[in-house]
Amino acid sequence: MKQLEGFGKFLESLRGKMSLREAAHKSGLSHAYIRDLELERNRSTNEKINPSPITLKKLSDAYNISYTDLMSKAGYLENEQEPKAESGEQDQVEMADTLFIEVSTKEMIYHTRLGQLSRSVNSLLDFSHFLDQLEEQGFKKMDTDLFVNLNHVQKYVEREGKLYFDPLGVGKYVVIAAIRQKKYHDLLIRSVARNTGKGLEYQYDRNASATESRFSSLKFPS
Structure with a gap:
């Protein structure tokens, strides 16, 4: 799983001028968690965090961005060129x-x-x-x-x-x-x-x- 370098900053840029509380309302996530994702760490434990596919789906809907693109930048679709015919x-x-x-x-x-x-x-x-x-x-x-x-x-x-x-x-x-x-x-x-x-x-x-x-x-x- 190879995540885009600076993925947290990328998420912050997607939010743009939208406030954290507005983003929380649109996505169903807490505003504190969204900020943690932007900082790429849990501010309570200082541990690095990565958003789950479910979280990314909520953010893609809130920010009106392609979910596939967001999954790719998060590193979940690094093998998406592999065949899946069957x-x-x-x-x-x-x-x-x-x-x-x-x-x-x-x-x-x-x-x-x-x-x-x-x-x-x-x-x-x-x-x-x-x-x-x-x-x-x-x-x-x-x-x-x-x-x-x-x-x-x-x-x-x-x-x-x-x-x-x-x-x-x-x-x-x-x-x-x-x-x-x-x-x-x-x-x-x-x-x-x-x-x-x-x-x-x-x-x-x-x-x-x-x-x-x-x-x-x-x-x-x-």
Whole structure:
């Protein structure tokens, strides 16, 4: 991974006259973290930091710059000229059968019912296009580095923020971020109803029962 020399200064130039808080609002990143990226170090620990592909996607959207170019300058696409003729179809099948995907700065881990497999982030010619594919395949971002295939979710435990991939809730599951749970609450209920073949009325009634149960357990002073 060979990053452009002075990459932090390059990010600062992309921000231009935009304030750090405005950049934070547009990207969804904290203004302090954006400044750390521009300085290429964590000001709390003084350690060198590098933005992840997810962070770069947010910055490319905020600064209206090609994501591929930004990934290249960050050093993630140094092997982008290598052929990838056979991997497209393979990745497409994996995405359809995948329950959820974890993304790190170096690899993507596909979790299926049979196990898991990884793909190097460096092997992706256009990570932005890959994210678009995820959306088309029914995936939603449920945490910083977690993408869940809603086509496979069969149980949603609201009080714990858990998504199960079996109706009994005894197998694999993921815990989603509270802000995403609030954002996708209705979508999750509809997805579970569709995937299990049970009507929306049942899902909402069950959800309401769980809520009522929580409130009934509370004791208020007389």
